[in-house]
Amino acid sequence: MWLTRVISNKPKIDNNKALVFDEKALTTCFCRKARRKEKEGTDSSSSGDSKLYLEATVLERKLPEMDMRILVDLPAGLDYNEWLASHTMALFDHVNLVYGTVSEFCTASICPDMTGPGQKTYLWFDEKGKKTKVAAPQYIDYVMTFIQKTISDENIFPTKYANEFPSSFESIVRKIVRLLFHVVAHLYAAHFKEVVMLGLHSHLNLTFAHLTALHHRFSLIDPKETEILKDLEVALHLSGECAEAAANNNDKLEDTEKSDECRTQSTEDTSGDNKS
Ligand SMILES: [Zn+2]
Numbered sequence: 001m002w003l004t005r006v007i008s009n010k011p012k013i014d015n016n017k018a019l020v021f022d023e024k025a026l027t028t029c030f031c032r033k034a035r036r037k038e039k040e041g042t043d044s045s046s047s048g049d050s051k052l053y054l055e056a057t058v059l060e061r062k063l064p065e066m067d068m069r070i071l072v073d074l075p076a077g078l079d080y081n082e083w084l085a086s087h088t089m090a091l092f093d094h095v096n097l098v099y100g101t102v103s104e105f106c107t108a109s110i111c112p113d114m115t116g117p118g119q120k121t122y123l124w125f126d127e128k129g130k131k132t133k134v135a136a137p138q139y140i141d142y143v144m145t146f147i148q149k150t151i152s153d154e155n156i157f158p159t160k161y162a163n164e165f166p167s168s169f170e171s172i173v174r175k176i177v178r179l180l181f182h183v184v185a186h187l188y189a190a191h192f193k194e195v196v197m198l199g200l201h202s203h204l205n206l207t208f209a210h211l212t213a214l215h216h217r218f219s220l221i222d223p224k225e226t227e228i229l230k231d232l233e234v235a236l237h238l239s240g241e242c243a244e245a246a247a248n249n250n251d252k253l254e255d256t257e258k259s260d261e262c263r264t265q266s267t268e269d270t271s272g273d274n275k276s
Contacts, residue, residue: 060202061205062203069217081169089157091177091211092148099187102198114182117185178220
Protein backbone atom coordinates (compact mmCIF):
# COMPACT_ATOMS: atom_id res chain seq x y z
CA MET A 1 0.00 0.00 0.00
CA TRP A 2 1.30 3.41 -0.93
CA LEU A 3 0.19 4.97 2.34
CA THR A 4 1.89 2.63 4.76
CA ARG A 5 5.18 4.38 5.06
CA VAL A 6 3.52 7.75 5.60
CA ILE A 7 1.12 6.74 8.32
CA SER A 8 3.82 5.61 10.73
CA ASN A 9 5.29 9.12 10.84
CA LYS A 10 2.15 11.16 10.67
CA PRO A 11 1.31 13.84 13.20
CA LYS A 12 -1.78 13.08 15.25
CA ILE A 13 -4.83 15.11 16.11
CA ASP A 14 -4.79 13.78 19.65
CA ASN A 15 -8.11 14.53 21.28
CA ASN A 16 -11.44 16.16 20.90
CA LYS A 17 -10.34 19.06 23.04
CA ALA A 18 -7.76 20.14 20.49
CA LEU A 19 -10.33 19.84 17.74
CA VAL A 20 -12.88 21.97 19.55
CA PHE A 21 -10.33 24.62 20.41
CA ASP A 22 -8.94 24.83 16.91
CA GLU A 23 -12.33 24.78 15.31
CA LYS A 24 -13.40 27.71 17.46
CA ALA A 25 -10.30 29.66 16.52
CA LEU A 26 -10.84 28.91 12.87
CA THR A 27 -14.49 29.85 12.97
CA THR A 28 -13.62 33.19 14.52
CA CYS A 29 -11.09 33.99 11.87
CA PHE A 30 -13.25 32.83 8.95
CA CYS A 31 -16.32 34.74 10.17
CA ARG A 32 -14.35 37.94 10.43
CA LYS A 33 -13.31 37.61 6.82
CA ALA A 34 -16.82 36.71 5.74
CA ARG A 35 -18.19 39.88 7.29
CA ARG A 36 -15.56 41.96 5.62
CA LYS A 37 -16.38 40.43 2.25
CA GLU A 38 -20.05 41.14 2.73
CA LYS A 39 -19.23 44.76 3.51
CA GLU A 40 -17.05 45.08 0.44
CA GLY A 41 -19.67 43.37 -1.68
CA THR A 42 -17.22 40.88 -3.14
CA ASP A 43 -17.31 37.13 -3.13
CA SER A 44 -14.30 35.09 -4.19
CA SER A 45 -16.43 32.01 -4.55
CA SER A 46 -18.58 31.81 -7.65
CA SER A 47 -20.39 28.73 -6.39
CA GLY A 48 -21.11 30.08 -2.94
CA ASP A 49 -19.14 27.44 -1.06
CA SER A 50 -16.71 28.80 1.51
CA LYS A 51 -13.07 28.66 0.58
CA LEU A 52 -11.14 28.46 3.82
CA TYR A 53 -7.86 28.24 1.93
CA LEU A 54 -8.28 31.82 0.66
CA GLU A 55 -8.28 33.27 4.17
CA ALA A 56 -5.34 35.61 4.74
CA THR A 57 -4.32 33.76 7.92
CA VAL A 58 -3.62 30.51 6.09
CA LEU A 59 -1.96 31.86 2.94
CA GLU A 60 1.52 31.34 4.34
CA ARG A 61 3.90 29.09 2.48
CA LYS A 62 7.01 27.17 3.45
CA LEU A 63 10.07 28.72 1.79
CA PRO A 64 8.18 31.96 1.03
CA GLU A 65 11.37 33.62 -0.16
CA MET A 66 11.89 31.11 -2.91
CA ASP A 67 10.93 32.08 -6.44
CA MET A 68 9.36 28.85 -7.62
CA ARG A 69 9.88 29.80 -11.25
CA ILE A 70 13.63 29.60 -10.72
CA LEU A 71 13.26 26.29 -8.92
CA VAL A 72 11.58 24.66 -11.92
CA ASP A 73 13.56 26.34 -14.69
CA LEU A 74 15.49 23.78 -16.71
CA PRO A 75 19.22 24.18 -16.02
CA ALA A 76 21.43 24.45 -19.11
CA GLY A 77 22.77 21.11 -20.21
CA LEU A 78 20.31 19.07 -18.19
CA ASP A 79 18.06 16.61 -19.98
CA TYR A 80 14.43 17.78 -20.18
CA ASN A 81 12.96 14.35 -19.39
CA GLU A 82 15.35 13.87 -16.49
CA TRP A 83 14.26 17.24 -15.11
CA LEU A 84 10.56 16.46 -15.50
CA ALA A 85 11.09 13.07 -13.86
CA SER A 86 12.77 14.49 -10.77
CA HIS A 87 10.10 17.17 -10.24
CA THR A 88 7.27 14.69 -10.84
CA MET A 89 8.69 12.30 -8.26
CA ALA A 90 9.19 15.10 -5.72
CA LEU A 91 5.61 16.29 -6.22
CA PHE A 92 4.28 12.78 -5.81
CA ASP A 93 6.17 12.42 -2.51
CA HIS A 94 4.88 15.72 -1.15
CA VAL A 95 1.25 15.20 -2.16
CA ASN A 96 1.46 11.67 -0.76
CA LEU A 97 2.79 12.98 2.55
CA VAL A 98 0.18 15.68 3.02
CA TYR A 99 -2.71 13.45 1.96
CA GLY A 100 -1.38 10.66 4.20
CA THR A 101 -1.71 12.88 7.25
CA VAL A 102 -5.42 13.55 6.68
CA SER A 103 -6.38 10.26 5.02
CA GLU A 104 -8.22 9.06 8.12
CA PHE A 105 -10.69 11.90 7.52
CA CYS A 106 -11.11 10.92 3.88
CA THR A 107 -13.43 7.94 3.98
CA ALA A 108 -16.11 6.69 1.62
CA SER A 109 -18.81 7.98 3.98
CA ILE A 110 -17.26 11.43 4.54
CA CYS A 111 -16.15 11.83 0.92
CA PRO A 112 -18.50 9.74 -1.26
CA ASP A 113 -17.38 11.81 -4.28
CA MET A 114 -13.97 12.90 -5.48
CA THR A 115 -14.62 16.58 -5.11
CA GLY A 116 -12.66 19.71 -5.89
CA PRO A 117 -13.46 23.37 -5.20
CA GLY A 118 -16.62 24.87 -6.68
CA GLN A 119 -18.61 21.63 -6.47
CA LYS A 120 -16.32 19.98 -8.95
CA THR A 121 -16.51 16.19 -9.09
CA TYR A 122 -13.83 14.07 -10.72
CA LEU A 123 -14.80 10.80 -12.35
CA TRP A 124 -12.37 7.95 -12.76
CA PHE A 125 -11.77 6.39 -16.16
CA ASP A 126 -11.39 2.66 -15.71
CA GLU A 127 -9.15 0.48 -17.86
CA LYS A 128 -11.86 0.14 -20.49
CA GLY A 129 -12.16 3.92 -20.71
CA LYS A 130 -15.52 3.97 -18.96
CA LYS A 131 -16.28 6.91 -16.67
CA THR A 132 -16.99 5.75 -13.13
CA LYS A 133 -18.04 7.66 -10.04
CA VAL A 134 -15.88 6.55 -7.14
CA ALA A 135 -15.44 7.78 -3.58
CA ALA A 136 -12.53 10.15 -2.99
CA PRO A 137 -10.36 7.67 -1.02
CA GLN A 138 -10.83 5.11 -3.79
CA TYR A 139 -10.01 7.67 -6.50
CA ILE A 140 -6.92 8.79 -4.64
CA ASP A 141 -5.85 5.20 -4.04
CA TYR A 142 -6.13 4.59 -7.81
CA VAL A 143 -4.11 7.74 -8.46
CA MET A 144 -1.33 6.95 -6.00
CA THR A 145 -1.13 3.29 -6.98
CA PHE A 146 -0.94 4.24 -10.65
CA ILE A 147 1.80 6.81 -10.04
CA GLN A 148 3.80 4.55 -7.71
CA LYS A 149 3.67 1.77 -10.30
CA THR A 150 4.59 4.13 -13.14
CA ILE A 151 7.57 5.81 -11.48
CA SER A 152 8.89 2.42 -10.37
CA ASP A 153 8.76 1.11 -13.95
CA GLU A 154 12.29 1.08 -15.34
CA ASN A 155 10.87 1.30 -18.88
CA ILE A 156 9.13 4.61 -18.12
CA PHE A 157 11.28 6.21 -15.41
CA PRO A 158 14.70 4.74 -16.24
CA THR A 159 17.39 4.91 -13.59
CA LYS A 160 20.04 2.67 -15.10
CA TYR A 161 22.68 3.98 -17.43
CA ALA A 162 21.85 3.50 -21.14
CA ASN A 163 18.13 3.08 -20.45
CA GLU A 164 16.15 5.73 -22.30
CA PHE A 165 12.91 7.55 -21.61
CA PRO A 166 10.03 6.36 -23.81
CA SER A 167 8.72 8.70 -26.51
CA SER A 168 5.45 8.92 -24.56
CA PHE A 169 7.24 10.12 -21.42
CA GLU A 170 5.99 13.70 -21.50
CA SER A 171 2.36 12.65 -21.92
CA ILE A 172 2.74 10.23 -19.01
CA VAL A 173 4.12 13.06 -16.87
CA ARG A 174 1.18 15.26 -17.92
CA LYS A 175 -1.21 12.60 -16.74
CA ILE A 176 0.61 12.18 -13.41
CA VAL A 177 0.74 15.92 -12.73
CA ARG A 178 -2.93 16.30 -13.63
CA LEU A 179 -3.92 13.48 -11.27
CA LEU A 180 -1.81 14.99 -8.49
CA PHE A 181 -3.58 18.27 -9.13
CA HIS A 182 -6.92 16.47 -8.54
CA VAL A 183 -5.66 15.21 -5.17
CA VAL A 184 -4.46 18.69 -4.22
CA ALA A 185 -7.82 20.13 -5.33
CA HIS A 186 -9.60 17.61 -3.09
CA LEU A 187 -7.36 18.47 -0.14
CA TYR A 188 -8.21 22.16 -0.49
CA ALA A 189 -11.92 21.55 -1.07
CA ALA A 190 -12.62 18.85 1.50
CA HIS A 191 -9.81 18.63 4.04
CA PHE A 192 -8.27 22.04 4.40
CA LYS A 193 -9.59 22.42 7.93
CA GLU A 194 -7.78 19.25 9.02
CA VAL A 195 -4.67 20.33 7.17
CA VAL A 196 -4.70 23.62 9.11
CA MET A 197 -5.30 21.83 12.41
CA LEU A 198 -2.20 19.75 11.77
CA GLY A 199 -0.28 22.90 10.89
CA LEU A 200 0.46 21.57 7.40
CA HIS A 201 -1.21 24.28 5.33
CA SER A 202 2.09 26.01 4.57
CA HIS A 203 3.42 22.67 3.27
CA LEU A 204 0.32 22.15 1.15
CA ASN A 205 0.62 25.71 -0.18
CA LEU A 206 4.27 25.07 -1.06
CA THR A 207 3.37 21.85 -2.85
CA PHE A 208 0.65 23.68 -4.76
CA ALA A 209 3.12 26.47 -5.60
CA HIS A 210 5.63 23.89 -6.87
CA LEU A 211 3.03 22.10 -8.98
CA THR A 212 1.75 25.40 -10.38
CA ALA A 213 5.23 26.67 -11.24
CA LEU A 214 6.09 23.42 -13.00
CA HIS A 215 2.82 23.52 -14.92
CA HIS A 216 3.30 27.18 -15.89
CA ARG A 217 6.84 26.56 -17.07
CA PHE A 218 6.10 23.48 -19.18
CA SER A 219 2.32 23.81 -19.84
CA LEU A 220 1.57 20.42 -18.33
CA ILE A 221 -2.15 20.72 -17.52
CA ASP A 222 -5.08 22.03 -19.52
CA PRO A 223 -5.81 25.52 -18.10
CA LYS A 224 -9.51 24.58 -17.90
CA GLU A 225 -8.53 22.03 -15.24
CA THR A 226 -6.49 24.43 -13.13
CA GLU A 227 -9.14 27.17 -13.27
CA ILE A 228 -10.79 25.85 -10.09
CA LEU A 229 -7.76 26.87 -8.02
CA LYS A 230 -6.98 30.02 -9.98
CA ASP A 231 -8.17 32.17 -7.08
CA LEU A 232 -5.65 30.46 -4.79
CA GLU A 233 -2.92 30.93 -7.41
CA VAL A 234 -3.71 34.63 -7.34
CA ALA A 235 -3.91 34.80 -3.55
CA LEU A 236 -0.51 33.11 -3.25
CA HIS A 237 0.93 35.35 -6.00
CA LEU A 238 1.81 32.42 -8.23
CA SER A 239 0.66 33.59 -11.62
CA GLY A 240 2.02 36.04 -14.17
CA GLU A 241 2.56 39.55 -12.88
CA CYS A 242 1.47 38.41 -9.43
CA ALA A 243 4.42 36.01 -9.28
CA GLU A 244 6.75 38.79 -10.39
CA ALA A 245 5.36 41.11 -7.75
CA ALA A 246 5.84 38.46 -5.08
CA ALA A 247 9.37 37.69 -6.25
CA ASN A 248 10.32 41.34 -6.45
CA ASN A 249 10.64 42.21 -2.80
CA ASN A 250 12.84 45.23 -3.44
CA ASP A 251 10.01 47.53 -4.29
CA LYS A 252 7.38 47.24 -1.58
CA LEU A 253 5.01 49.82 -3.08
CA GLU A 254 5.00 48.22 -6.49
CA ASP A 255 4.54 44.87 -4.83
CA THR A 256 1.42 46.08 -3.04
CA GLU A 257 -0.01 47.72 -6.14
CA LYS A 258 0.46 44.62 -8.25
CA SER A 259 -0.91 42.41 -5.51
CA ASP A 260 -4.03 44.52 -5.42
CA GLU A 261 -4.41 44.23 -9.17
CA CYS A 262 -4.11 40.49 -8.83
CA ARG A 263 -6.91 40.08 -6.35
CA THR A 264 -10.06 39.82 -8.41
CA GLN A 265 -10.54 36.48 -9.96
CA SER A 266 -13.51 34.35 -10.84
CA THR A 267 -13.74 30.60 -10.96
CA GLU A 268 -15.93 28.34 -12.97
CA ASP A 269 -16.53 24.67 -13.00
CA THR A 270 -14.68 22.70 -15.63
CA SER A 271 -14.74 19.11 -16.63
CA GLY A 272 -11.80 17.02 -15.57
CA ASP A 273 -10.86 13.40 -15.21
CA ASN A 274 -7.99 10.99 -15.17
CA LYS A 275 -8.08 10.21 -18.89
CA SER A 276 -4.88 10.88 -20.80
ZN1 LIG B 1 -11.70 13.31 1.20
